[in-house]
Amino acid sequence: MPLTDPVSSARAARPTPDRLPLGTLIAGCLAVCLAQIALAVPATLNGLFQEDLHPIGSQLTWISDAFLLPVTVLELTFGVLGDLFGRKPLLVGGSVLVIGGEAVSAASSGVHLLWVGQVIAGLGAAALFPTSLAVIAAGTHSHRDRARGITVWAAALSTGGFVAPVVGGITGSYDSWRTAFVVVVLIGVASTVVSLLCARDSKAPEGRSLDLGGQLTIGIGLFALLYAVIQGPTDGWASAPVIIAFVVAAVFVVLFVIAERRARSPLLRLDLFANRAFAVASIVAVVGMFSFLGTAYATSIRLGPVQHQSPLRTSVAFLLLNGLTLVMAPLTSRLLERVSGRWILTGGLALMAAGDFLAATLPVDDRALTSLVLPLGLVGIGFALTVSSITATAVNTVPIHYAGMASASTSLLRDFGFTLGPAVIGAIALSRASSSFTSGLQGSALSPQVKAAATEVAAQGGPLAVNSVPSSAPPGGAAPLALQALGHGYSLGFAICGAAALVSCLLALIALRRVGAPQDTDTAPAPAPKAATTG
Known part of the structure; x- marks a missing residue:
């Protein structure tokens, strides 16, 4: 043997x-x-x-x-x-x-x-x-x-x-x-x-x-808020449905906070926000991602419904916004290993702000894709750096046993920012375009018949509808006015996205300056184990 x-x-x-x-x-x-x-x-x-x-x-x-x-x-x-x-x-x-x-x-x-x-x-x-x-x-x-x-x-x-x-x-x-x-x-x-x-x-x-109370209240509250923001330019900000929607949103947000405080396994752990650094990182996540998807939405409307460019040309712009994240993945990974997430986050948001402010200066009748390369390239690079560092920064602000919940909470807030981007930028841009078109039409030398026809079309579908009317049609003479009004509206959208990114950049730079990897000295009991569920 x-x-x-x-x-x-x-x-x-x-x-x-x-x-x-x-x-x-x-x-x-x-x-x-x-x-x-x-x-x-x-x-x-x-x-x-x-x-x-x-x-x-x-x-x-x-x-x-x-x-x-x-x-x-x-x-x-x-x-x-x-x-x-x-x-x-x-x-x-x-x-x-x-x-x-x-x-x-x-x-x-x-x-x-x-x-x-x-x-x-x-x-x-x-x-x-x-x-x-x-x-x-x-x-x-x-x-x-x-x-x-x-x-x-x-x-x-x-x-x-x-x-x-x-x-x-x-x-x-x-x-x-x-x-x-x-x-x-x-x-x-x-x-x-x-x-x-x-x-x-x-x-x-x-x-x-499951946190059914938290799920129902946040679902109703978020839907009501989006409804009010999106329908405001169309129905009027003082209209009864919009006002009721804002009230419902406020009520259900309060109910959500109450539900989360009582839940055994909350959807969003509110006590994490007692940590100032985590609260700041969360605000940056919402505002920064609002800025990015607001930029993407403004770009899609500018190139498509406003300038009537083909989807193939529009796709080039979105390759600049989204594709650079994949290209930069190896560099971003190495930076996260060697550099504080705070600096990567600050730099990414600064690049996004610079790109948006440049995009806001482009005239609406400039249809050259080359004009978009620099502004959208800056936003794309900035987004690649920002999205990779947001969760890392948030997780590094809390004791290690809260890392899973911090990552999940940050993902929820990041997606909330994504959802707000198209809603808010669309609402602001359309409101600005509608008022600009109305004043421009009244002061134009167009015939009363064309003005009346254009006013009727705008009442039904806004400046986008007027901009889509062929030049040979009766209100077609008002299309250039609608084009310029839409250009002003979505330029304002780009500027707001840039301002949001800049505010987030300064907030991250100033408020997170003393944040490092925390020691796990918190005496509070660790939450129940949680498998990774978000990105």
């Missing part, structure tokens, strides 16, 4: 942690790529929506926020559902919802059905964003493997932001905007099959529970 080394035998008998299954990694990455493509595709198609569906007033803004609203409100809840009941079913179900929503969008004959499709697709994306990351994190058993898995996941997310404008640009220019949604459906089918066949299921129910 051969002799054996007892130490070697013990080591051989000791179980070794499994490596992350390749199928799970691929499924998670394809799912988050699908969600990001579905989110970003409509931005390149706004011009075609305007030409084909003829949305009036604020209806164009609702196309973007119909998708973003469920993502913001339900993302964390889907993360909890995955922990409780398993993440693989959510990967499959989320992809199926995206397929259904994009199919409805492709079949839309009017803007209202397009909203329905985007809401359904947004529900699917709300499940895919947190679950795709959680299933990868749960499949790793060492810090090194988890870091690599998350890095690949982030690259897949950035790839979606890069692919979306290409898909929208090519299909919109050479076929139809409906084809872009069909392409997303095909990607969704691939994601569903891969998740179903290859993903390994996982769950982490310990200490997790």
Whole structure:
């Protein structure tokens, strides 16, 4: 009988942690790529929506926020559902919802059905964003493997932001905007099959529970706020529906705070905001991301419905805004290892502000894409630095055992900023454009018949509708006035985005100057373990 080394035998008998299954990694990455493509595709198609569906007033803004609203409100809840009941079913179900929503969008004959499709697709994306990351994190058993898995996941997310404008640009220019949604459906089918066949299921129910009170109050409050902001320019800021919506939003925000204070497992841990540095980092997350998506929305409206440029040309602008995040990923990763997140965050926001202020100076009749390279390139580089450092900065402001909750809370606030961007910038730009057009039309030398016709068109659809009227039509002579009014409106939008980024930059620079990696000396009990659910 051969002799054996007892130490070697013990080591051989000791179980070794499994490596992350390749199928799970691929499924998670394809799912988050699908969600990001579905989110970003409509931005390149706004011009075609305007030409084909003829949305009036604020209806164009609702196309973007119909998708973003469920993502913001339900993302964390889907993360909890995955922990409780398993993440693989959510990967499959989320992809199926995206397929259904994009199919409805492709079949839309009017803007209202397009909203329905985007809401359904947004529900699917709300499940895919947190679950795709959680299933990868749960499949790793060492810090090194988890870091690599998350890095690949982030690259897949950035790839979606890069692919979306290409898909929208090519299909919109050479076929139809409906084809872009069909392409997303095909990607969704691939994601569903891969998740179903290859993903390994996982769950982490310990200490997790649904916060129904918090979910209902924040959902109603956020929807009411967006309704008031988006409908204000169309219905009038003093109209009864808008005022009621603002009141409902305020009431339900207060109810949300009350619900979160009483919840055993809150959606948003309010006691984290007692930490001044975390509170500042959270404000920066909301305002900074508002600035970025507000910039993206203003760009899509300027190039599409205002200048009537093709989706392919519009996609070039979005490659500058979104694609640079993927290109800069290796550099950003190294910077986060060597430089304080505060400095990366400050520098990124400063670049975003500079790009927005430059974009605000561009005349609306300048249709050259080369004019946009510098301003949008600065915003794109700044966003790549900012989005990577926001969560790191927030997490570094709290004791280590709060890191998971801090990351989740920051993600919720970041997505809230994303949702506010199109709503607020669209509302401000349309209000400014409407007042400018009205005053310009009254003081113009156009005939009374043309003025009357233009006033009627503007009353129905605002300056965007007048700008879309062919020059041979009766109110067509007012189109140049509408073009200039829209140019002033969306230039103001760019300037507001730049001001928001600048305020966030100064806030991060001043208020976070003493923030370092905290020592875990907090005597408060650590919260229940929480699997990573957000990006």
